[in-house]
Every structure is written in C-alpha cells, then in structure tokens.
Amino acid sequence: MEGGRYVEAVSDATFTLAAGECLALVGESGCGKSVLASALLGLLPANAETAGSARLADGLDVLAADERTLARTVRGRRVGLVPQSPAAHLTPVRTIRSHLEETVRELAGRTRARTRARTRGGAALRDAARAAAERAAFPATHLDRYPHELSGGLAQRAATALALVGDAPLLLADEPTTGLDRDLVHRTVDELRSHTREAGRALLMITHDLAAAERIADTVAVMYAGRIVEITPAAAFFGASGPRHPYARGLLDALPERAFTPVPGAPPELGALPPGCAFAARCARADATCRAQRPPLLEGVACHHA
Template identity: 75%
Template sequence: MPGGRRVAAVTDARFEVAAGECLALIGESGCGKSVLASALLGLLPGNAQTAGTALLGELDLLAADERTLARTVRGRLVGLVPQSPAAHLTPVRTVRSQLEETIAQLTPTRGRAALRTAAEGAAGRAAFPVDHLDRHPHQLSGGLAQRAATALALVGDAPLLLADEPTTGLDRELVDRTVDELRRHVDEPGGPNGAGRALLMITHDLAAAERIADRVAVMYAGRIVELADAADFFGPPGPRHPYSRGLLRALPDRDFTPVPGMPPELGALPEGCAFAARCDRATDACAAPPPSGTLACHHPYVTEDVRA
C-alpha cells in the first residue's frame, strides 16, 4: 500500500495444479505472477494482506503460520526456484555446502560421502558443473546462479515446485535442458500417491512454456484472463483471449508484432476490462467487468488459428 494507497496486486486467481501436471503462468512484467508465488510461500512484505484459500492437500498455505511455513512447507512440501537466485543463495557459503546442508536437513541419516554424492547428483540434474560446486555465489554468472538455485529446489523432491522464471540468463540449449529436467521432476513417481509432482512455472519464455506445460494460465493486470490446455493454446485453435493472442503474435517466429500500449497501473484499474484500451476488439460492452471463469473476455476468439 504505497503512500497509504491500497493496491490489489492479484485478484480472483482461481486455478488447480494436479499431481503430474505443469501449469505455466505467463504474462507481462508487473502483472502479479511473482506476487502470487510469494503469497503461496508466505514471503510477501509485512504490510501485504491475503484472502481466500490455497490448498496443498489439507493444508491451507494462506492460513499457515510462519512456524509451519518454515518447518513444514518451504523446501519440503513446496520447492522454489526464485526469480533472483543470487539474492537467495548464501553469499559466504559455497554451492556445495548449501546443497549438502539442504540435503542433510531433509534426510539427516546420510553420511558425509553420501552427502557429497547427492550434492553432485543434484548439480548434474540442474546442469550445474561439478567443478564449480566449491565456488561462492559471487563467483558465478547469472546463468550459473540460476542453475544452482534450481538444484537446491529439486533436492527436496517436494510435491509442489514453484519455478519463478527458471530459465533467466540461460542460452537456448540450457533452457531446453532445464525445462526438460523440471518436466522429469513432474513425471517421476514420488509425489502424492505416487502420481508425480505438481509444477507451477512462471515464465516470460513462451517457447519454454510450450515445451513443458500441460496447461497455460495467462495473467493480465493482476487477474487470470485465460486458462487453457497447452496443446490448444499453442496450436490450433489457439488462445481465445485477445491479450493471449497478442502475446503469441509478438514472438519472433510468428508475427513479431508487439501488443500495443502499456498495461494499466494496478492501483488505477478501470471498472471494466483492464485490457480494453489496448484491444482492437473492444466495444462499449467492455466498460463492464468481463465474465469470470476460465476466459475473462466479452469478445473472445472462437476458432481462428493463430498460426495462420
């Protein structure tokens, strides 16, 4: 609430992520994606307020106290690949020591040799070079720091993984390798009832989302405006919301045409559709709030193929 003004960073976000499923949450910077992930882990600023429920099994993450979040949720039930990995790595500890400490906390019966082997195995899963394990975070490039954070998130085998821009700073080959490893994490037995693990991946990289996701959620101005199967979203018939369609058309391998205009300020949202001012399909009807549900639009596309 900057300057005493209340800002709704995320509103009416409704979705499910099942065991064995990857949901990609996409949208422009500032739309509320990372705020949503922080809310699930209890990492919002002290003046932030949350409402509603976020159920992981029987546990409501939004209602959990700090003790429960610290001892039961973070790293054990929910793993996090942070958006800014350098800020989450301990600066005075080597990557190896941080991996070994995390593994020891989760499986305290391991011996020293087993910890070393497990740490190197975790590094390999995240394509982090073993010969860099004894370096400190400040000695790593942005891409290496990202891979170190990914390795730390994977070691707990948490039933839910939140990956906030997990491919930042990586070249295309490493992007593909990283998302393939995240996909393996989802598909491997070991989650609830052996059904695999759930992954919520927040990303600007639509190619990575297409490679890994089962479903796609599109967020705009703090709201999820479309929720669709990934196969339908990236191929025929394509997304139905004009904003979603604009995101795809902006890709270099498509029309390479940017979405016109800028998103509205979250503290000054219009009463009606927040995308109307940028939308070539807007009419007077868009002055009213769009319908709720999996498609928040008065004038959605129906069957036109975005690849055409």
C-alpha cells in the same frame, strides 16, 4: 502498498494443479505472477492483506498457516521454489556445495554435528549434493565456487539444484530459464518435466519464455493486471485455434516466429485500474461494454467477446 494505499496485486486467481501436471503462468512483467508465487509460500509481508485459500493435497491451507508450520513442514519439503533473481537468494560467503549440503542436511532433519560425526553420513550428504547439481546441469567443477564467481546462468542452475533437493510434491519455478542459452533452456525444461511427470509431482512455472512453456506445460494460465484472463490446455493455446483472449493472442503474435507484432501500449497501474476490462485501452475489439464492465472468468476466459 502503493503511494500509502493498498492495491490489489493479484485477485481472482483460481486454478487446480494436479500431480504430474505443469501449469505455465505467463504475462508481462508486473502483472502479479511472482506475487502469486510468494503468496503460495507464505512469503508476503505481514501487512499484505490476503483472502481466499491455497490448499495442498493434504488439505493444509498455506495462506492460513503460521510461520512455524510454513518453515518446518512446507517450504522445501512440500513446496519447493526456484526464485527469481537467484543470486540475491544465495549466501555470498558460502560455496554452492555448502548451500546444497546444508539444504540436504536440513531437509533430512540432521544436525551439522551429527553429520560431521558420521563419515558414512557425510559421504551420503556429498553424494546427494552432487546428484542435485547434476540434475540441474550445474557443473561439478564449480561446486566450490562462491555466488559472486558465477554467471547469471550458473546462479540460475544453482538455485534450480537447491529446489530439487527436497523432491517436494509441488515445485514453484519463477523464471527458471533466465540467463540460460537455448540448449540449457531445453535441458532445464526437460529436467523439470521429468521431475514433474515421471515422479508424479506438480509444477507451477512462471515464465516469459513461451517456447519453454510450449515444451513443458499441460495448461497455460495468462495473467494481466493481477488477474488470470485465460486458462486453457497448452495444446489448444499453442494449437491452430490459439488462445481466445485478445491479450493472450497478442503475446503469441509478438513472437519472432509468428507475426512479430508487439502488443500496443502498456499495462495499467494496479492502483488505477479502469472500471471495466483492464485490457480495453490496448484492445482493438474493445467497446462500451468492455470499458464499463469487468468481464468474469467464464469457461476459461475473461473477455466479453470470447
């Protein structure tokens, strides 16, 4: 809701994500990427009006599921999440080890009392927590630290470790490389790629880091002003031909290793979208048709000139 009225934060977001596949969702801040991830986990506020469906492999429609189903059978078990701003999702009075062990316990369906009562079970719990930390490159020496004692990069790795605990068939990673140096970006991306391809799981990665997307993605979806304006194989997107939508091409041209030319202007307000193409005011190819008619997504691209 904006200014007392509803706005469409995301619309016409249609895609299929197969087992073993990574889809990278890219676009400027505020275009609706994180809202889409929240919808897929049933985390939008109660007054958010949603339409359409988001179906898992077994047919469950996440958008239509009740809170009990989402909490008990979906979140963490069938859909994992690496959240944006991970420090805000960590309990400040609990150590990272406690976070991990509690997550292992809950996903295994064990109670705290039963776990403590069985030394062998407790050892397995600790081993699972350490293994999850190792997979996310979180140092074992920091497991007994509290969230406020971690850097932004360490908090990001802690959140990634928590998301990997349940081995969910679908993982949503919202900016999983934020705050990491390039070596750790590569290690995190490689772990997510292994988690996806070798184990036959699906990954939706939301990112501003196009280099990370090129390293991991099978498919790239570009979002602008709440809509997917291009969805194409990563090999084509990063290849010689490049993307077909002017905005998508502009994102690549803004990279330092390419033209290093930023996309001019700023995205429109979601509550005041123009009648035609939302990118028309920033596009050198825009004409009267672009300004009057909203282009549909056809053959993977929403552009009158593609």
